[in-house]
Amino acid sequence: MAEVLVLVELNPAAGGPRKTTLEALTAARALGEPSAVVIGAPGTAAGVKDALAEYGAAKVYVAESPEVEEYLVAPKAEVLAQLVAEKSPAAVVIPSSPEGKEIAGRLAIKTGSGFLTDVTEIAPDGTATQVAFAGATIVHSQVTVGTPIYTLRGNSVTPEPAPAAGAEETVQVQISEAAKATRVTDRVVEQKSSRPELTEASIVVSGGRGVASAENFSVIEGLADSLGAAVGASRAAVDSGFYPHSFQVGQTGKTVSPQLYIAVGISGAIQHRAGMQTSKIIVAVNKDPEAPIFELADFGVVGDLNTVVPAATQQISARRG
Amino acid sequence: MNIVVLVKQVPDSGSERKLDPADNTVARATADNVINEMDEYAIEEALTVKEAQGGEVTVLTVGPATATDAIRKALSMGADKAVHVLDDAIHGSCAVQTSAVIAAALGQLEYDLVLCGAEATDAQLSVMPALLAERLGLPQLSGARKLTVENGMAKIERQTDGGYWEIEAPLPAIVSTWDTINEPRYPSFKGIMAAKKKPVQTLTLADLGIDRATVGLATATSKVVDFAGRPPKGEGVKVPDEGDGAEKLVGFLAAQKIV
Incomplete structure (x- = not known):
């Protein structure tokens, strides 16, 4: 052979x-x-x-x-x-x-x-x-x-x-x-995380501009942790300083293809779709019913992420005991 | 400090992009073509180094006649001159062949530093610095989020998952840049006007001493056999949150056996 x-x-x-x-x-x-x-x-x-x-x-x-x-x-x-x-x-x-x-x-x-x-x-x-x-x-x-x-x-x-x-x-x-010719003089880890690596994770929860602040990304992290998922961010969220660039999913960031991708407060611009479109199951939470992310989503909730996501996190944690 | 910036014209990633069914190559003629976004960061970095240390910034592009638009954009940002490798025989070349063309063109230029974007948004290979480094025997400093050039050395922070590597090499070297490295300037009106008078040298394969038969689709090292649009996803479910949004969401995840 x-x-x-x-x-x-x-x-x-x-x-x-x-x-x-x-x-x-x-x-x-x-x-x-x-x-x-x-x-x-x-x-x-x-x-x-x-x-x-x-x-x-x-x-x-x-x-x-x-x-x-x-x-x-x-x-x-x-x-x-x-x-x-x-x-x-x-x-x-x-x-x-x-x-x-x-x-x-x-x-x-x-x-x-x-x-x-x-x-x-x-x-x-x-x-x-x-x-x-x-x-x-x-x-x-x-x-x-x-x-x-x-x-x-x-x-x-x-x-x-x-x-x-x-x-x-x-x-x-x-x-x-x-x-x-090219010497590696140091390898620096800036973010130590107990979460799975973004490109390897079977579940990814990403936040976008709709998350509205760096502090509020704790809502995304909470849902991710309840599912044992990696955290991602859209370019809009990264450019707004809500989350570090190394977690960016999309054209100029990481390409992910998990079993489940949950897009929270992400409109679904082409730039973002480029990085997650091949995910097996896509779930979206967005307050705008016209957001293009819903065209990709297998399941979408039109609503305020600040109420839907924490409640979902709580219910998932309860189910998992 | 003489710097060459590699620039590629690509179909706008925000518009619909297609392959041409006639030969399975990127449909550039009908596309909304723009300068590769990532290259603007390389141009900005080159201009920053030049402003601090003097020298000249040359833009180098390989592409069809329309690529002059990308060259003008780079010149209007502040690059001094440009070289455009323009030859119909290049159409359909793979990355391996293209790297041979760029390497030959670099051979006709004087430089301390070659800069390029960390990826082109059309093919997303992210390999050109590696290919050129291999061909030219130059150090490769790819994926920079920070660049320092001093005392005949280039040092970068190479962006990695959750951090960075510090890497360094003597000049001349090839450096590629991510969009975390700087904020590219917008061309000023003065810059746009000045760009029209800046020299653009056009080179053919013959000028570079490259046999036409070694480039192009017929002798490419890889080929697209066929392509198709992604099959449309089945219609998804969209529900309004009426106080039960979380419950419905968790219900969906449970039905998928995720929770």
Whole structure:
């Protein structure tokens, strides 16, 4: 069976692979037998290899080096290019984070290949599905040159276990001087949150201009916490200073595709729809019955968010005991 | 400090955008075309650096004849001159091919810094800095929410989930900027008038020494096989809150087995 390389995205906070990695392993199985590629500091693979094997990694390539995390993007692309040259895989699948897309791009140049970003599905013949223009257009694309490289959008594929051997193979890491051009000198976490990460969450509750103030975002957070959801914000809310930019959902922010998206006080401008239109179930609360968000919503409540949302939060908390 | 800003003209993300069924490429001819919003932040950042340190800001764009509108916008904000790579053979090029064209054009310019927006709102790949860095052997400083240029080094705060990374590299380097980095200026009347007289150099593939057969749809590294509009969602339910809005909402979530 053809070998498919899957780059492992790590979750430094929780210690294991990110859910996006398990999704990528699942998607890669349409193309062949996944081999996970762990690139990180020494000792990294030990904490993730069991999960990788459980989700279908026949092999785990361990590329560990103290230097690899000191530089941006380029070293990881070099390791993958080396593996592509040695193993001639049928394809490479990478989780679609900003870094993942940049690795894909550099790998494409290095290997003389084409690449497709933010794919939501990969068919056995290599055809990928992409969502274009704020979710309005569904596109099927193919790589026509070299080793196809895909970045898989988070939450597009449900991770399914498929236990495999997970046989470890050590990869010698040699970082070129050119790949050391950009140094990472610090990694700063500004918002520590017990809530799930926005792009990974199965439920997202977002607030918009209608929330009216930064303080009042506690209404959104309350509903989110009752559901174990992530919190998002529209651009209008972010531009108004109600909530930090890293939580912005939309064209110039994050794209999310959760099981349930609850839009509160969000009118539903194209800019916002671009980031959430592919959510499975959409619920809206807005006082304006003409708000375009209702065109997308499976269920909408026309009313004042300040009465509807706290009451709903209370009822959900009561149900969950 | 000489700075090149990469600018792309895109269909307005606030208008209806389409692919052209004739060849499955972005329908640019019929679109409401504007400068890529994210590029305005890169232009602003370039002007800020230039105002503090001197030098020249050059706008570089690859695109059809209509892209001159995007160039004029950049010049009216205050950029000094522009280079427009204009060649029909480029139509339908993938990002890999486009990066080869931009890299060749950069090869004819003198720069300490290349700036661009962190993504174009049409294709949303966010990879051009990485592709160019790879091709040109330049450091990549992408996704900036803050830029500092001093002592021959560029430092940025790279925006991440819930924080940022501090990264740095020696010049010349490629930096891409998010919309958190600054507030782009509006072109003044004086700026708009001055822009009309600023030099715009047009280059063809031949000028760049690029074989026409290596770009364009026929040799693109990826292709769109087919496309379709998203199937319309089934009619949703919309209820007024008559004191029971929360109850109805929770009832819906319960019916979906969410609570």
